[in-house]
Amino acid sequence: MAKEQLRFTGSGGQGVILGTIIIAEAAFLDGKKVVQSQSYGPEARGGMCKAETIIDEKNINYTKVEIPSLLLSLTQISFNKYSKKIGPDTVIIVDEEIDVPLRFRAKHEVLSLPILCSAKEVIKNPMAANIIAVGAVNEALQIASVKSLEEAVLNHIPKGTEELNIKAMRLGAELVKQSREEDKKGEEKKAHA
Helix, strand or coil, rough: CEEEEEEEEEECCCCHHHHHHHHHHHHHHHHCCCEEEECCCCCCCCCCCEEEEEEEEECCCCCCCCCCEEEEEHHHHHHHHHHCCCCCCCCCEEECCCCCCCHHHHHHHHHCHHHHHHHHHHCCCCCHHHHHHHHHHHHCCCCHHHHHHHHHHHHHCCCCHHHHHHHHHHHHHHHHHHHHHHHHHHHHHHHHH
16 A cells, blocks of 8 residues: 555544544554644634644655645535645545645546535434545545444444444545546547447
8 A cells, every 4th residue: 555645634623634544544444544634713712723634554754745646625615725735646525615726636546526415304303414425535545444434433323323424424425436437438538428
């Protein structure tokens, strides 16, 4: 596995920080080295929020994300701010409501997923958006085994919500699979046109 530098962004209260903690713990359970950090504005809940995780097979000597291998954004304002510092290979995962300019779509894999809508309408709990996002990120980069990710999710959620959160995690992975399948079909149509 190559070193992964993950940057999760959104607004305070969306569970962005918890998302990076869960993915870091899942990678750790699989025997990888991890570092997790976060920052948020003075407004906290409702203000802009950024959390980061570095995952590697080797010891991590520098603990700040320089160029993320993955950027997750759950709000337009966080995407606008944090998309300025990404590399050519950065994978971008955004909620479907976020407007991603064509220049990003031309150079990056952009997975525009119904994260917030699915939390409300499929899982019936808006607070599950971060768990959907965790499942999506893990599927996109294959960071941790499903078993370790499930264990990490279960370690950080309220008792009585286990089934709901595992369903949310699996839904996130499924959204990535569907999006990539649609992109593949689109590319095949272009090739045959």
